[in-house]
Amino acid sequence: MSNTESSASEQHEIRLEKLQELRDLGYQPYPHNFEVTHHSKYILDHPKLIKEDDQDEEDVEQVSVAGRVMTRRIMGGSTFFNLQDSEGEIQVYIRRDDVGEEEYNTVFKKLTDIGDFVGIKGHVFKTGTGETTVYAKEFHMLSKTLRPIPVPKEVEEDGETKVYDAFSDKEQRYRQRYLDLVVNPEVRNTFQQRSEMVQAMRNYMNDEGYLEVETPILQPVYGGASAEPFVTHHNALDMKLYLRIANELYLKRLIVGGYDGVYEFSKDFRNEGLSRFHNPEFTQVELYVAYKDYNWMMEFVEQLIEHVAKELHGSTEVEVGENTIDFASPWPRIPMFEAIEDETGKDLYGKDIDELKEAAQDLDIELEDSFGKGKIIDEIFGEYVEPNLIQPTFITDYPIEMSPLAKKHREKEGLVERFECICNGKEIANAFSELNDPVDQRERFEEQARLRADGNEEAMTIDEDFLQALEYGMPPTAGLGIGIDRLAMIMTNSDSIRDVLFFPQMKPEK
Known part of the structure; x- marks a missing residue:
């Protein structure tokens, strides 16, 4: 056992003894409730709560606060300590003469530790040094901690x-x-900003008249993206089910059903590797709008994310690491093959698979036997183009092999009307002019099935129910997916996806 583990174990035993002593004294160390009337930030922001020297205590508004004890400065019969609640910290002053000898000497001084939850009732005053402080008239133990909080010194x-x-x-x-x-209070700020970001997006889409919906997480046929799923089993139905990898195909069914615009903030699951940009469980928002195309959707994405930046930062400019990213529209729009040629000098448009393999070999791209044309192009793009795109940029007009759910390009052979938004070196959004031709869609699914048979485990499966829905007719539609976690990384200046997930997936501890 290490010294740290030994110390923690010893502290645990000491606190268990204190817990028992509290109970022996007749105190309830885990009461059922405590009425809180004020929080730290509100008190600090409202100087009218502060008692003036010439005021009687009865004439001053009383406050009731609760939180963790974070520091203590004991001075005999009185103590200053910092109390941390959900909104910050505030100083508390407590005296033996006010709360009673046993309450102060035994319960507070002897049996209360850093990290314990306590409740304080009293009034607000200013110390001689000008610090706003709660003057405790009552002290209540609310939760006795059994492990020490790692408070830095x-x-x-x-x-x-x-x-x-x-x-x-x-x-x-x-x-x-x-x-x-x-x-680490700054961590709370990160998640506060993430929540505000999601709310800003939701408000924007609601204001546009789009309906927020919910679709199944457990799906009999997974689809909507190229990824390997998690598999489970439903006992009552005795059938295999999959955790969704995307909610696209269900949202398009709702467009078939007559909605003009639907969106969903969804938890999706992909059985793939972990990195600072990937977590097996992630959040995205998908939006589908009838009678629109990918050109319209580019303008919508610009306006949406520009709005989010202004809501969070009061500006279109966001500091991310060493870069200042400006989300002011319009953003550059570069066709995919043009972007690859600019970075590699190789024109890959219209090349067959042997020519693509040769180009990849020249560029030191490692290939697997199962890679088709689309996968090879994607690997080259990911290695040579994507990391260099720091400012938000639309990469447009993808090869048809990479996009089995997107509509064929209206002008360019072999391409589809698709864009990805790349920002800070990573994709944050993906959108199509959605494929609504059921015959073409079936052919694309069948090609995906052939790729799957050749060993590509991320290729899509055939969804007969979705094909049937398309046969009932879906209007021209623009579809969009935005990675909430990756966008949150940018908006909160976080280096890893784990910094914007409360509980990221981790390997088991040894």
Whole structure:
């Protein structure tokens, strides 16, 4: 056992003893409720709550606050401590003469630890140093912690401020996000911004008149993207089901059913590798609008994300690492093959698979036997083009082999009307003029089935029910998917997808 583990175990035993002592004294260390009337931020933002020197306590608004004890400065019969609630921290002043000898000397001084949840009732005043503080008239233990909170300590050494015991190990922070949120307040800000980002997108689409819907997560036939699914089994129906990899095909069924615009914030699942840009469980929003095409959708995406940037940052400019990303529209639009030729010098448009393999070999791209034309082009694009696109850019007009659900290009042979928005070196959005020709769609699915038979496990399967829905008629439609996690990384200046997920997938601890 390490020294750290030994210390933690010892602390656990000490706190268990304190817990029992509280109970022996007749205290309830885990009461059922506590009425909270004010939060720290509200008190700090409202100086009218502060008691003036010439005011009687009875004339001052009383406050009731609750949260964790984060620091204590005991000075005999009185103590200052910091209380952390959901909105920040505020200082509390507590005196033996006000709360009683046993409450102060035993319950507070002896049996209360850093991290314990407590409730305070009293009034607000300002200390001699000008700090807004809650003057405690009542003290209540609300939850006795049995493990020490890893609170960092700042120490002055050789004229420098050094921090000790910081909860800074990234992997441990992801595994124990609850502690991360307690001791690293900036993490709360990240998730607050993520929530505001989603709400801004929802409000924008609602204002456009689109309907938010829900579609199945458990699906008998997975589809809507090229990915390997998670598989499960339904006992009552005795059938295999899949966690959805996308919700596209169900949302298009709703367009068939007569809706002009539907969207869904969905949890999707793809049985693939983990990286700082990939988590097996992720969030995206998909939107489908009848009678529109991918040109219209490009303008919509520009306006939507520009709106989000302004809502979160008050500007179209967002600082991301060393870059300033400007979401002001319009954004550049570059055809995919043109972008590849600009970066590699190779014109791949119209090339057969042997020519593509030769080009990939020249570019040191590793290929697998199962790779078709679309996969080879995608690998070249991902290696040579995508990482260089920092400012938001629309890459348009993809090869038909890469896009089995997109409409054929109205002018260019072998291409489809599709775009991806690339920003900060990664795709954040994908959109099509949706394929609504059921005969063409069946042929595309059958080609995907052939690729799957050749070993491509990410190729799509044939969805007969969806094909039947198309045969009942779907109007011209523009479809869009935006990766919420990746967009949140940009909007919150986060380096890893795990920084914007409360509980990212992790390998088991040894």
